[in-house]
Amino acid sequence: MKKNNNHLIGLTVLAVVVLHILAKSSLFTPFWSRALATGAILIAVSAVAYLALGRGANVSILSGSQRELDSRSQQVTSVNLLGGTKLFLSQGDGKVVVDASFINILGGGDIFLPAGWRVEDHSLKLLAGITDKRQTHVAGPAPTVRITGFMLLGGLTIRELPQTAVSMAS
Known part of the structure; x- marks a missing residue:
C-alpha cells in the first residue's frame, strides 16, 4: 500500500474515533450527537470506497x-x-x-x-x-x-x- 494511503487511513481512523467520542459525550444535544455519529459513518464508508477505487475496484x-x-x-x-x-x-x-x-x-x-x-x-x-x-x-x-x-x-x-x-x- 502506498505511503499516502497509510496517512489517509490514519487520519480517517482518527476522525472517526474523535467524532464517535464526541457523539457519545454529554456535551451535545441528542440531535447533534446523532449528526456526529452519522458523520463518522459517512467518513468511514467514503474512505473505504476511496481505497477500493484506488485499486481499480x-x-x-x-x-x-x-x-x-x-x-x-x-x-x-x-x-x-x-x-x-x-x-x-x-x-x-x-x-x-x-x-x-x-x-x-x-x-x-x-x-x-x-x-x-x-x-x-x-x-x-x-x-x-x-x-x-x-x-x-x-x-x-x-x-x-x-x-x-x-x-x-x-x-x-x-x-x-x-x-x-x-x-x-x-
Whole structure:
C-alpha cells in the first residue's frame, strides 16, 4: 500500500474515533450527537470506497454497476454495500483464470459466463450464498473464475451469458 494511503487511513481512523467520542459525550444535544455519529459513518464508508477505487475496484453503495471483462482481464474487485454489480465475461481458452474478489455487505452480484467456464468458490460467507443457475457445469481443464472475498447478508448468482451478448462479442 502506498505511503499516502497509510496517512489517509490514519487520519480517517482518527476522525472517526474523535467524532464517535464526541457523539457519545454529554456535551451535545441528542440531535447533534446523532449528526456526529452519522458523520463518522459517512467518513468511514467514503474512505473505504476511496481505497477500493484506488485499486481499480467497482464500488456500489446504494447503487449498481456493470462491467464487461474480456479473457485478458485477470482480476476484478467489487465492493457492494446495499448495491450490486453485474460482471460479463467473454470467451476464453482453457488456460484463463479470472480472480473475482467480492465484498458484499447487504448487497450482491451476478456473474454472466459463456458456456464451458468452470467456477471455484473460495469466499467467506455469513448469512449469504452463491447460487449457480447455469444448465451445464464443467469439470477438468476449462477457463476458470476463482471467487474470493467476504459476503454478509448478500450473495452472488452465476448465470449463463445471454446469447445476444455472445454473438455481439464475436
